[in-house]
Amino acid sequence: MARGGQGLARVAVVLRAGAAPLWWLGVLAAGIGLSVPGLTGRRIGVLAGTALFLVAAAVVAYARRGRYRARAGAAARAGKHDVLQDRAVTTRNWRRGHRWWLLLAFLAAVGSAFAVPAAGGMLLAGTGAGLWLKAAWFGRLERADEVLLWVRVDWLVAGGRPAGKAVKGYRGTGIAAGDAAPGGARRRTPALV
Template sequence: MARGGQGLARVAVVVRAGAAPMWWLGVFAAGIGGLVPGVTGRRIGLLAGAALFLAGTAVVAPARRGRYTALARGATRAGRYDILQDRAVTVRNWRRGHRWWLLAAFLAALGSSVAVPAAGGMLLAGLGTGLRLKAAWLGRLERAGETLLWVRVDWLDGRGGRPAGKAVKALRGTGIAAGDAAPGGARRRTAALV
């Protein structure tokens, strides 16, 4: 990077990147799995799946909130020569780095339908929902502090994820209007021209 600048990726975008593929793969696996009677039967499978969906969401959504809050509190201002990574690039990097894991999770969710129909797919969808809720919480944290949170790209592991992992020593902050993603990592909506 020129003059000591660093590549920065939005924390909320990294968190949110896995939400959609996990949700859709989970829904697809649950739909296919619901067609199989399985060992336990569809009714028990769906009830177990609903419980796993809620459990997955409840575990993922609040995970590491203390670490995120501490990193946000200590965030330093991004430098003049830091390069803000586009939302699409961050999402693509995360999904490319995790594609084999996502495929393995999808196949495991499908395979579990032989025993408990739809349960594995509903768990996967619950994990995706948990990531979406965590990104929404990060958006509220960003709005409250009026600072968008960024992590150095080289501190993310090789697969493009873990914005609060051990390698992350600090976050950087920018104004609320920086970058192409809104607080929480969603696409920034532009006002229609009149």
């Protein structure tokens, strides 16, 4: 980085980075789980999985909202020498850093099908859905304040989570900065430069 600038990653993109792999791995694990009768039977497995899906989505979506809101309210302005990381780079870095956890979660979900069919996969999919809901909520927060919120990349590497203990605060930019819309989705229209 030139002249003391920091690498910054979008908070909402970090939140969304895990949503898709958790969702699809969960759906795949649930599908595999339905092929196994399990100890409880498929019907009980699907009912238990539905409950786990809803609980996981709600818990993940609402967890640490106060911490995110407090850091968003106290966000400092990003400096002109800060480097804004692309959405694709942030997503790739998160997925590379968590690939072994994703694989272990998938294997655990498939393995749980021998006891309760499909339930582990539905729990995993619920976690992905909860992350997507949290990113959507965070996008509404960004739109309301008309600011995009960023976190230092080195703090993410140290702690792994955008609201973890290693993160001291966020930095804000104008709503048109970067290549991701509020909430971390791809921009539908090109950003103004």
